[in-house]
Amino acid sequence: MHAMRFHSFGPDTKIFCDEIGTPVPVGAQVLVRQEGSSLNYIDLMIRAGGYPRLDADALPYCGGRDVAGRVEALGPEADPALLGAFVIGLPEIDRGSFADYIVMNPSELCVVPDAALTQVGAAGLGALPLVALTAWQGLHDHGRIVQGQRVLITGGSGGVGHLAIQIAKAAGAEVWALASDANQAMLSQMGADHALSYQDPEWDEGLPAFDMVLDLAGGATLARSLATLREGGRLVSAVAAPDEVAAKARGLAYAQFFIAQASGAQLAPIVELVGAGQLRVHISETYPLAELEAAQTRFKAGGLRGKLAISFD
Numbered sequence: 001m002h003a004m005r006f007h008s009f010g011p012d013t014k015i016f017c018d019e020i021g022t023p024v025p026v027g028a029q030v031l032v033r034q035e036g037s038s039l040n041y042i043d044l045m046i047r048a049g050g051y052p053r054l055d056a057d058a059l060p061y062c063g064g065r066d067v068a069g070r071v072e073a074l075g076p077e078a079d080p081a082l083l084g085a086f087v088i089g090l091p092e093i094d095r096g097s098f099a100d101y102i103v104m105n106p107s108e109l110c111v112v113p114d115a116a117l118t119q120v121g122a123a124g125l126g127a128l129p130l131v132a133l134t135a136w137q138g139l140h141d142h143g144r145i146v147q148g149q150r151v152l153i154t155g156g157s158g159g160v161g162h163l164a165i166q167i168a169k170a171a172g173a174e175v176w177a178l179a180s181d182a183n184q185a186m187l188s189q190m191g192a193d194h195a196l197s198y199q200d201p202e203w204d205e206g207l208p209a210f211d212m213v214l215d216l217a218g219g220a221t222l223a224r225s226l227a228t229l230r231e232g233g234r235l236v237s238a239v240a241a242p243d244e245v246a247a248k249a250r251g252l253a254y255a256q257f258f259i260a261q262a263s264g265a266q267l268a269p270i271v272e273l274v275g276a277g278q279l280r281v282h283i284s285e286t287y288p289l290a291e292l293e294a295a296q297t298r299f300k301a302g303g304l305r306g307k308l309a310i311s312f313d
Contacts, residue, residue: 030074038307039308067126128267132270142234145173145212152177152212156187204225211229222239
């Protein structure tokens with residue numbers, strides 16, 4: 001099979017299209033033929049050598065965190081019902097999805113209902129796992145979102161942010177979202193009740209007190225958003241650790257940085273929202289797998305709305 005791998009770490013190291021053996025599923029694993037994937041910021045971090053869980057022993061390395069495709073083979077202990085099923089998932093860091101095939105553990109997978117596949121296709125589903133799990137876990141697991149809460153989502157036009165707006169709305173929250181001037185319309189299209197621009201120097205002035213902030217921007221935006229929370233509110237960041245001293249002084253119930261974890265069980269309600277038309281993935285650009293290096297260069301340049309997809313045609 002073909003696998004897009006880099007043989008050394010560095011921000012601009014070459015990505016090779018290597019011909020390697022197709023992996024064989026063991027135990028309860030399944031073999032998935034890839035039909036869709038996408039780029040995430042962790043892909044750039046890993047390639048540059050900045051991800052602490054990977055060192056030179058992992059080279060050559062095949063990146064990619066998003067899996068979407070059909071199960072073509074089963075391990076001896078795998079569920080027979082999975083054969084031929086369309087699945088999505090987030091693999092652990094020892095395996096990458098920028099290849100024709102990938103083996104997946106059952107706990108990492110979610111079978112996709114026909115309704116969801118019809119709604120967004122393989123390309124949309126391939127752009128979903130990591131960002132959707134980040135949004136879901138940030139809002140539900142860490143933010144403990146409940147109906148009627150007032151929620152601020154920063155970085156609202158990005159891969160995680162545009163899904164977080166929709167997931168928060170599906171949970172019954174009043175959603176305020178922050179992005180650039182150019183992306184105000186997108187925030188509204190994704191369902192935000194109120195759109196804010198970080199280019200307004202006073203964007204955080206005169207706001208109501210929020211029950212939760214999901215920070216997807218970091219830096220000065222993270223620091224300023226802390227002050228918008230009510231006492232007992234929750235600050236959740238997928239980008240950086242909040243200031244503990246400032247959070248304590250504010251009387252927050254929770255202020256933490258988190259990293260999304262693989263969970264097929266949590267992907268199940270996410271694909272249900274997709275099938276019901278309540279969650280859609282915005283794809284700005286699509287590159288074929290063979291042009292992965294160019295795709296990462298484009299991704300690093302920034303300015304994308306939603307996701308940059310990788311096709312396997």
